[in-house]
Amino acid sequence: MLSRRTLIVQAPAAVLVAAYSGRAPAADKSVTVGINLPLTGADAQAATKIKQGAQMAFDEANAAGGVAGYKVDLLVLDDGTATAGQYDPAQAATNARKMVSDSSVVAAIGPQMSGSGKAMSPILSQGNLAIITPSSTNPDITNPAMAAQYRPGGKAIYFRTVTTDAFQGPNMANYYADTLKVKSVYVLDDSGAYGVGIADAFQKQAEKRGITVLGRDQLNPKEADYTTILTKIKPLNPDGIYYGGVAQAGVKLAKQAYDILPKIVKGGGDGMHSTDLLSGAGFPAAEGWYCTIAAPHVLDKPEVAEWAKKFEAKFGGPPEDYSITAYDAGLVILDAIKRVAAAGKTVDRNTVRDAIQSAKLDTLQGEVSFDENGDITNRIVSVFQIKKDDKYPLNDTIHQYHYVGVAPAAA
Numbered sequence: 001m002l003s004r005r006t007l008i009v010q011a012p013a014a015v016l017v018a019a020y021s022g023r024a025p026a027a028d029k030s031v032t033v034g035i036n037l038p039l040t041g042a043d044a045q046a047a048t049k050i051k052q053g054a055q056m057a058f059d060e061a062n063a064a065g066g067v068a069g070y071k072v073d074l075l076v077l078d079d080g081t082a083t084a085g086q087y088d089p090a091q092a093a094t095n096a097r098k099m100v101s102d103s104s105v106v107a108a109i110g111p112q113m114s115g116s117g118k119a120m121s122p123i124l125s126q127g128n129l130a131i132i133t134p135s136s137t138n139p140d141i142t143n144p145a146m147a148a149q150y151r152p153g154g155k156a157i158y159f160r161t162v163t164t165d166a167f168q169g170p171n172m173a174n175y176y177a178d179t180l181k182v183k184s185v186y187v188l189d190d191s192g193a194y195g196v197g198i199a200d201a202f203q204k205q206a207e208k209r210g211i212t213v214l215g216r217d218q219l220n221p222k223e224a225d226y227t228t229i230l231t232k233i234k235p236l237n238p239d240g241i242y243y244g245g246v247a248q249a250g251v252k253l254a255k256q257a258y259d260i261l262p263k264i265v266k267g268g269g270d271g272m273h274s275t276d277l278l279s280g281a282g283f284p285a286a287e288g289w290y291c292t293i294a295a296p297h298v299l300d301k302p303e304v305a306e307w308a309k310k311f312e313a314k315f316g317g318p319p320e321d322y323s324i325t326a327y328d329a330g331l332v333i334l335d336a337i338k339r340v341a342a343a344g345k346t347v348d349r350n351t352v353r354d355a356i357q358s359a360k361l362d363t364l365q366g367e368v369s370f371d372e373n374g375d376i377t378n379r380i381v382s383v384f385q386i387k388k389d390d391k392y393p394l395n396d397t398i399h400q401y402h403y404v405g406v407a408p409a410a411a
Helices: 013-019 044-063 089-101 114-126 144-150 165-178 193-208 227-236 247-260 275-281 302-315 321-342 349-357
Strands: 029-037 070-078 105-109 131-133 158-160 184-189 212-218 240-244 265-268 290-293 360-363 366-369 382-386 401-406
Touching: 029 044, 029 089, 029 321, 044 070, 044 275, 044 302, 044 321, 070 089, 070 321, 089 105, 089 114, 105 321, 105 349, 114 131, 114 144, 114 158, 114 193, 131 321, 165 193, 165 240, 165 265, 165 290, 184 193, 184 227, 193 212, 193 240, 212 227, 227 247, 240 247, 247 265, 247 275, 302 321, 321 349, 321 360, 321 366
Parallel strands: 029 070, 029 105, 105 131, 131 158, 184 212, 184 240, 240 265, 265 290
Antiparallel strands: 290 382, 360 366, 382 401
16 A cells, blocks of 8 residues: 555646645545556556556645545555466456445546456446546447446446547558558457457558558467467568557567568557567667557656656656556546535545546646546547667657657548
8 A cells, every 4th residue: 555645636737736835734534546557567667657647646635735635545456467467357357346345445547458447347337436547448448339338337437538449540540551651561469458459440440541451360468479470471561560469469579570570660559658668679679660659748748847857756767658647547536526525525436436527627638528438538649659769768768759740530
């Protein structure tokens, strides 16, 4: 359990991070916010950056004396397991039940991965416990056509500070067609909910745009050798490959594709944008890969620079883009608590859920608000290319991932 953390949310985030003071009334009550992330396994470094972003919001909060008389305790749960080697949906479900059974938990942040989100969402729905994901992007979880499966309790409980793969996958296909001039592609996925979903969305739009899809294969994350598949792809002479998945398979793919398919375009979704990929694949294997994040890129904006410096000073390393979306998720929860208390209502998971649904808050990434299904109304997808910069640590995502622009929106 981390130490207690809280914040008063009134001004825009850029002002808030510079304006906390000890003048706020001392908090004499407490609530708990759950955090569920894969802190064990292949994505642990990226998950830690997300946790730190969320933690920073609540640390600043408590340092200011609390929000509406409340301090916030954090219940940090790990949904990564040694057996899975990455996130484990079964563990995520166990964690969701633990959160629901603790009456002090009024909201949660996470999960990182959509496979965990699919496992957690029905349980959280039955407990009417709102969760805000800063990184999971599979659209099924918030699709109203699948509400009976993922929100049996009725109300939206799965909120996002990132957009979904209904935009991330197709918009990257547009980038392949319009900017990279790719005419043929081979599609790969890692069999997970996120990986299959984003690869499906990319492939559908690629075909719509006239890109020839030469084939599709699935990579087993636990296998060590993908050379058979890559050797099969080589004589097809694709202009590029697209990988839907996360680091466990992605690291091995990057290493082996460098040797077998050295000169073609290589790209993926936000599962390939992480410290884990840089640390695991290294250079030169990671060089040249394109990837997306399902949010605006704001880390290099002057108004965010001071926040990034504070993050690095606090945690000993730079933030990632999803540290921002996690921090913003924290701001939304804190703002919800504040508005519930200001209305004279009891601060519990029911009132906080309703307040999150109606959020309209200026944050580091811009205004955050949600549609009736919990999806963020901002649908920007940002594109990066890995280019080695020897002036900085080789696992520094800020300086090794070079922002190249916004992916064109799909019709």
